[in-house]
Amino acid sequence: MDYKKYFPIFENKKNLVYLDSAASSLKPKCVIDKIDYYYNNICVNVNRGVYQLSYEATDLYEESRRVVAKFINAKENEIVFTRGASASLNLVANSYMDFINENDEIITTLQEHHSSFMPWLNVAKRKNAKIVYVPLTKDGKVTIENFKSVLTNKTKVVAINQVSNVLGYTNPIKEICKLAHEVGAIVSVDGAQSVPHMNVDVKDLDCDFLSFSGHKMCGPSGVGVLYGKYELLEKMPPVEFGGDMAQDVYEFEATYKDAPFKFETGTPLISEVIALKDAVEFLTNIGLDNVKKHELELKKYALEKLKDVKGITIYNNNLDSSLLTFNIDGVHPHDAASIFDKNNVCIRAGFHCAQPITRFLDQISTIRCSFYLYNDFHDVDMLVDSIIEARDFFMSF
Ligand SMILES: Cc1ncc(COP(=O)(O)O)c(C=O)c1O
Known part of the structure; x- marks a missing residue:
């Protein structure tokens, strides 16, 4: 199901890959x-x-x-x-x-x-x-x-x-x-x-x-x-x-x-x-069950694509949530975010107003990608390509 059509921003920002819905979602017409x-x-x-x-x-x-x-x-x-x-x-x-x-x-x-x-x-x-x-x-x-x-x-x-x-x-x-x-x-x-x-x-x-x-x-x-x-x-x-x-x-x-x-x-x-x-x-x-199912399909696809990508630490491999939180080893999330941004991929980098759990992960900051109903497999492809690009750019992998 193409849910993007309900969201006018995709008409106005053709290349937008929005993976920051946990911060704020886009708005339907x-x-x-x-x-x-x-x-x-x-x-x-x-x-x-x-x-x-x-x-x-x-x-x-x-x-x-x-x-x-x-x-x-x-x-x-x-x-x-x-x-x-x-x-x-x-x-x-x-x-x-x-x-x-x-x-x-x-x-x-x-x-x-x-x-x-x-x-x-x-x-x-x-x-x-x-x-x-x-x-x-x-x-x-x-x-x-x-x-x-x-x-x-x-x-x-x-x-x-x-x-x-x-x-x-x-x-x-x-x-x-x-x-x-x-x-x-x-x-x-x-x-x-x-x-x-x-x-x-x-x-x-x-x-x-x-x-x-x-x-x-x-x-x-x-x-x-x-x-x-x-x-x-x-x-x-x-x-x-x-x-x-x-x-x-x-x-x-x-x-x-x-x-x-x-x-x-x-x-x-x-x-x-x-x-x-x-x-x-x-x-x-739409049905929240359908929303959840769609998000989990995307996360599953992302995890599958990232499985063999070296130099990435994923903190939540679980398949019951639409959040994907990770770091590119040795790369500050804000540096990585600049590559995502260049590719029009919006993700969140930082401690997500949750410092205790970030410290629990032994990090000062992580990259968080969050899927919602309007995301699709192309968005995941863009995410994974950007992760690899950021890793290679900053780490000369
Ligand atoms: C788990 C959780 N609780 C509370 C909040 C605060 O929400 P708001 O900024 O809309 O007040 C957020 C926002 O990111 C959140 O993710």
Whole structure:
């Protein structure tokens, strides 16, 4: 299936080989058109105007909440719109901080993106709580056995990604939630790299929170989602105050709206939220199983082609994720990236906002290639040719 045709950028940038979707995905026409539609036809604020156009904007905004909720099998009032996964992850930690006490333990992993565990580092410092890391296997995986080895009745929170943004492993979230709940802990899942690529059902996982970004799943940048179980959102305090989230405001007192609205102050990201619905519907129509299958075919093809290429270290040979993370031996990833760039191949070089796992790999930086539905075998050929060219140019192999 040729998915490139849905993405106008390929018409405008004929030679583009985009292999950096884990950083941000490209946008299909339906999403771009919806943003256009909003500004050309509606253009006004939500929740406040007492006129038809504002009702229309509010209806579209709330319709998006319904569609996003259905997408992850949540209830509508369990969806908070934020600025992105980072904002969602911070919101959980900053609000849930009220329920953390001295000597409580917060379990996380070395796999995390900085946005997943740094908010809890801050909580731990402020509350004199303790951060505890799940020991990883030698190839960087989280196992249930290793998780159990750090779970105690002091554990109050587990902050963990569903899919790592460096190695791409899928963590056993369902089992982790079950075990965490047995000791009374809550689980905040970073779904930034899972929700765009696989079916995620929050009821089935029984996670307490799930955070993800629109821009990594064909949606607009600037919008993110926080799912939270309603009974938790209900008791958690807001962390930002002001317009729209308040119920009654007096000189020295204020009451707040119910969740999710108490967490959404100020003018929201209107066109972004509205167009997120189109991204969700676009992915749903294609089917996330098909997206995943397509990505894995590409990764399999890439691994096959790289099998006999000398001078490359691949850190994740696994065939369950669409990320390919590697280094060209003796070549700095940024040097290699200059060759990729010359060939119009966009990849990511650096530590991917995940320094602990990069250090775990004994590296300061890696090259990450991430496949999505619009990539094809030609893109993989370009990637492999660029790897060989970079190796030969810098290493005179
Ligand atoms: C696993 C993971 N978590 C969180 C984030 C943060 O997402 P955002 O930059 O959209 O807030 C990213 C982005 O790269 C990510 O890959």
